[in-house]
Amino acid sequence: MRYRGFQPSIISEWLLECKQDSSKIELGAYAQTIRNNDEIVNTLYELFEKYPDHDLISPVCHQLFEFYRASNDELKKFTLELVPSLIGAYLTSVYNRETKRVCSIATCLLGIYNMEVVEKESGQAKVRTYTVPTVATASCYHEPPSLTSLVLSDSALMNYHHDKNITFQQGPFEQIEEFSAQNRFMILTQVLRAYNSFIAELSLKSRTNLCEWSCRLLRSGYKGTLFNNAEAEIEDNSPRIPFTSEFLLELLDGVYFAMFNGSAKEGKSVVSDVYVRAEYELLNEVLLVTNAIVDSLAVNPSGQPEDG
Amino acid sequence: TNLIPIRRLKLIAEAFSIKGLCLENSNSSNRLSKFKGVNNQDAIISCFERAGDLALLLIQSLRNKTMSTLSTWNASLQPEVIDLPGIGSIIEKSMQKSPLAYIVKGDLQKGISRSREVLQCVETASIPHLRQTLARQLAELLLRGVCESTYIPLNKNEVLSTHRTPPSAPSSPKPKKYDGGSLYVPEDLLSEILLLLLIADTMVTREALVTRRPEFREERIRRFENATAVYDLITIALTKHGQFNIIFQTFERAMKFAFDEIHIWRQFALSLYAARQYDRSLLAFRRCHKIKPNDYVVCLQAAQICFDHVRDIKEGIEWTKTAIKLTENTNKCIKSRALLALGVGYTLMVDETKIHSEKAEYRKKASACFDKAHSLDPENYLPLYHIALQQALNRSVNDALRTITLALKKKPDHVHSLHLLALLLSSQQKFNEALNVIVAAVVDYPDNFSLLFTKSRLQVVAVGFDEALSTCLSMLKLWKKMFEKGLDGQERGTGLLNKCTADHRSLIHTQLNELSDRESVKHDLTQRRFSDPGILCESDTDRIYLQVPEQFKAGSVRNESICASKIEAQLSDLASSVGSKIEQKPGPSEPWVIQSQIWLHLAELYLEEGRLEDAERCVTEAGVINPLSYLVAYLKGRLAEMRYKFREAKECYENALSINSCHVKTYQHMGIIYQALGQLRMSEKMLRDAINVDPTCPEAWSLLGQVVHDLGDPNDAVDCFSTAAELELTKPVLPFSILPKHFL
Structure with a gap:
């Protein structure tokens, strides 16, 4: 498709279509069509990236949230595809102190968060339980005696030290009515979590978009100083965004996936940008992961991201 | 399966492997016909799969055969000594490749x-080796x-059922799987x-190669990279998921690989x-520095631990110098x-030393560093915050206000800058404006106890005692909301918290003693032995799982005195260790420190209002929760002092000083006690100690003035009073420190 410049009319037509049809048409089929409609999707990406104070932002955010809660997975995925754009546009605006334009995006993100932290059926706060299995008891993949040598060594003993599965929980998270400096990144982390839990079903374009937005946000305010560009020493007056470790870890999770599924180059540059920020701010938990990713790419015995 | 001879099994498996590998090879060299390529891929997959199944069968029957020839006791003792013939690298390779062949075809799930x-x-x-790779x-x-x-x-059902029907034709026998x-x-x-x-x-980890001999070099590196x-x-x-315990235990096991591996x-x-x-x-970071001495990040990380956790400021400063x-x-x-x-590092050293000239020297060095840091990176708010904090501590209030406004321009929602701004405004006696700033900050950081303490303090002077008390009540409620679930099963204190928060009246109308009968309090005190937190640390039942938002990690628990003693340092070490999702060491953990601080704060408010009974109740509660706190001892002393029991008060103050020898207010009240007991020289000594710790404390100066006057030195007394008066003009509601x- 040849690029014809930003065309807001595409979006307004689409919005009109949604309004008219939402009750009648078969949701699933409709969702499929719009997810595959490059024209609409690309224009939406462009809207959030280049025209964050456009009048259309507000109705678009409203429509996206309507899709998200429509209890149809395809529609939900359509909204999820745009989550990187939503988060990116939100953060840029908040830290530029443009509180007015951010309102509708924030509402949409909050809506997604509030839906994500409760169980759909019961309305109870969601609590996820995870298990770290132990190798000391037999599983469908191994039997313990063949693993540990019978020589009494430290490591053999340590394996038996934890002879029970360790479980840990995440949540419950409370419902939130408004963004504050305290909860901002906690909310965004959960929204990104929702994105990551569907990431394999989302489009390559969306994952690449995630990577591109991330680089932009990570470098904002640090160009020419922390990030040595070719055009070094330019004045960068864009705001610095103070990410939290939790958010960056969730981000790396998504980027790691993207890296091995078609966005190798973009993913790698996010990792290296996160690395720079984490070293600068001594985010030790984040460094743990970036070190691991960088190292496993350097000496990986099985496959590079480019291999697919 | 016993029907097929082992030798033939191996031959067939090898044949399939080689066919698969050949097909794969020709596939990659001949990419022209796409359609044919797909067909080929299916053929490759089926070759690899059949080879794999046969190989597994082969291994299992080999094993059975060997095992049956050995006596049972022998086998159970040393199963590894049995030297089974391998299946050969060709078959291994094809087994490893068979899942990947699906991926190449694009069918992840099948792979x-x-x-x-x-x-x-x-x-x-x-x-x-193969299993590990797979x-x-x-x-x-x-x-x-x-x-x-x-x-x-x-x-699960399929895996666990003992009678599995193989999906494929009975002609190709399937290897045995784990079941049961x-x-x-x-x-x-x-x-x-x-x-x-x-x-x-x-x-x-088991197959780590420790030897450094050159002929094993390649093998060692291969195993190391696999690991x-x-x-x-x-x-x-x-x-x-925050499971750092498991991660570091993994690396603990990996230490045998770790010789000089950065x-x-x-x-x-x-x-x-x-x-x-x-x-x-810190020990591990030191090792990293030895292996890779030119990595500044390691130095800063080590410095961070020294400053914030281990409190070895001198070592921290050495690290930062290397980093620079x-x-x-x-x-x-x-x-x-x-x-x-x-x-x-230098500002922390100020609190470490007691010699006045050294303190001034460190302050000067610190300011120079902050100024230079600011000029190198003017967009960063943090140097500005530190400059402002230094100015505030020197009581250059106007300069500090100017600097902190700049810092807030760079980062409008920096919680500590907002807090400093409020304290600065309060030191100019602009209490209402200060309160407005704090209220706005609390909107952005509703869970920050430190802000709430200041809010309540400001309310006392700006609006009234009632409002201050209601802030305390909301703090107790907040504590309940944030920590109660995380601490389930763990109870400390006498339950006063629940009674207070359940009561619908505001605290002003409540007599705390009404809420609890004294007998149960005494009973609890004798039943629970919280006197030694070390005992608590060892009990395994006290594991706490906490879920606390990230911004909570720093700066919520306040140390009224910075140069805290070893014990308090330990407490604050634990205090800063609260994070999300992480298993905690039991002991006097941060939530409990916070609760006891709320009670102590409340006790001080009551004391100032003259409601001694209520104050005593709060101090008791705090003491049950956190018995080692010097503030508990200090406030017990205050209570005794208010009741004119000077000997008892003195004992309490001595206790407080033995835990924390830098608590200004305790010295100050020691001075008052000695004065009341007529020991003026001792009183003077105590007040001078207080001033030595904090030369900006107006109360200590004015008390000293009185004592010096009584000792017969009117000139000195005048100096003291004028210093006091001067300092009074710039006194914040809570110390900047x-x-x-x-x-x-």
């Missing part, structure tokens, strides 16, 4: 199922190709990944840090950060 199938087959000692490979597939919504767990009812079968994505990685981990690949994957999978040491140090084992983490040297050729931001760290000093 995963094939991997799972092979791994479920009963293993033998002869293919540990386990890691499957974990990688799951980690890199599957997300929660697309994950299909293993079918008690097997663990992972049910979600993370646990399957972890199970595979932990299995791979035990295998790679780090597994460790890296474990780190990637677990860090997001990557392993660095990851070990980082995971220890994240698991809050600061002492060990190493950052000379880096960019300005990083240089600025290193200088900032050195500055923070409650604000934290971090370089991050």
Whole structure:
């Protein structure tokens, strides 16, 4: 498709279509069509990236949230595809102190968060339980005696030290009515979590978009100083965004996936940008992961991201 | 399966392997016909699969045969000594490739199922390397190709049923799989990944090659790389979930690989840090520095631990100095950060020393660092905050206000800058404006106790005692909301918290003593032995799981005095160790410190209102929760003093000073007691000690003036009074020193 410049009319037509049809048409089929409609999707990406104070932002955010809660997975995925754009546009605006334009995006993100932290059926706060299995008891993949040598060594003993599965929980998270400096990144982390839990079903374009937005946000305010560009020493007056470790870890999770599924180059540059920020701010938990990713790419015995 | 002779099995398996490999080879050299390529891929897959199945059968029958020839006791003693003939590298290769062949075809799910199938087959000692590779490979597939919504767990019933019907034709016999009812079968994505990685981990760690002899070099490196690949994957999978204990234990096991391996040491140090084992983490960082002396990040990390956790300020300063040297050729931001760290080190040294001239020297050095850090990176708010804090501590209030406004322009929602702004306004007696700032900050940080303490203090002077009390009540409610669930099963105190928060009246109308009968309090006090937190640390039942938002980690618990004694340092060490999702060491953990501080704050308010009974009740509650706090001892002394029991008061103050020898207010009241007892020289000594610790305390100066006057030195007395009067003009509602000093 040849690029014809930003065309807001595409979006307004689409919005009109949604309004008219939402009750009648078969949701699933409709969702499929719009997810595959490059024209609409690309224009939406462009809207959030280049025209964050456009009048259309507000109705678009409203429509996206309507899709998200429509209890149809395809529609939900359509909204999820745009989550990187939503988060990116939100953060840029908040830290530029443009509180007015951010309102509708924030509402949409909050809506997604509030839906994500409760169980759909019961309305109870969601609590996820995870298990770290132990190798000391037999599983469908191994039997313990063949693993540990019978020589009494430290490591053999340590394996038996934890002879029970360790479980840990995440949540419950409370419902939130408004963004504050305290909860901002906690909310965004959960929204990104929702994105990551569907990431394999989302489009390559969306994952690449995630990577591109991330680089932009990570470098904002640090160009020419922390990030040595070719055009070094330019004045960068864009705001610095103070990410939290939790958010960056969730981000790396998504980027790691993207890296091995078609966005190798973009993913790698996010990792290296996160690395720079984490070293600068001594985010030790984040460094743990970036070190691991960088190292496993350097000496990986099985496959590079480019291999697919 | 016994019908097919072993030798023929091996031959057929090898034949299939070679055919598969050949087809694959021709496929990659001949990419022209796309359609044919797809067909080829199917052929490759089927060759690899049949080879694999046959190979597993081969291994199992070999094993059976060998086992039956050995006597049972012998086999159970040393099963590894049995030297099974390997299956050969060709078959191994084809087995490893068979899941990947599906991936090439684009069918991830089939690839995963094939991997799972092979791994479920009963293993033998002869293919540990292959199994380890396959386990890691499957974990990688799951980690890199599957997300929660697309994950299909293993079918538990199918795995666990003993009578499995092989899906394929009976003519191709299938190898035996693990079965039985008690097997663990992972049910979600993370646990399957972890199970595979932990299995791979035990295998790679076991086969570590420690020898350094040159002829083993290649093999050693190969094994090392295999092992780090597994460790890296474990780190990637677990860090997001905050399971740092498991990560650092993995690296602990990996130590036999670690000789001069910077990557392993660095990851070990980082995971220890994240698991809050600061002492060990510092040791590991020191090792990293030895291996790679030119890495400034390591130096700053070590400095951070020294400043914030281990409280070895001198070592921290050495680290930052090394970091500054190493950052000379880096960019300005990083240089600025290193200088900032050195500055923070100097300000912390101010509190470490008691000699006045040294303090001034450190202050000067610190300011120079902060100024330079600011000029290198003017966009960073943090140097500005520290400059403002120094100015505030020197009582250059107007300068400080100007600087902090600048800092807030760079980062409008920096909580400590907002807090400092409020305190500065209060020191100009603009209490209402200060209160407005604090109220606005509380909107943005509703869970920050430090802000709430200041809010309540400001309310006393700006609006009234009632409002201050209602803030206290809301703090108690907030505590309940934030911590009660996380601490379930753990109870401290006498339950006054519940009674207060359940009561619908505001605190002003409530007599705290009404809420609890004294008998139960006494009973509790004798029943619970909280006198020694060391005992608590050892009990295993006291494990606490906490869920606290991240911004809570720093700066919520306040040390009224900064140069706290060893015990308080330990307390604050634990205090700063609260994070999300992480298993805690039991002991006087942060939530309890906070609750006791709320009670103590309340007690002070009551004391000032003259409601001694209520104050006493609060102090008792705080003492039950956190008996080692010097503030509890101090407030007990205050109560006794108000009741004219001077001997008792003196004893309490002595206790407080023995825990924390830098508490200004205790010295101050010691002075009052000695004065009342007529021991003027002792009184003077105590007040001079107080001033030595904090020369900006007007109360101590004015008391000293009285005592010096009584001792017959009117000139000195006048000096003291005028200093007091001067300081009174710039006195904030709470000392500036409650604000934290971090370089991050």
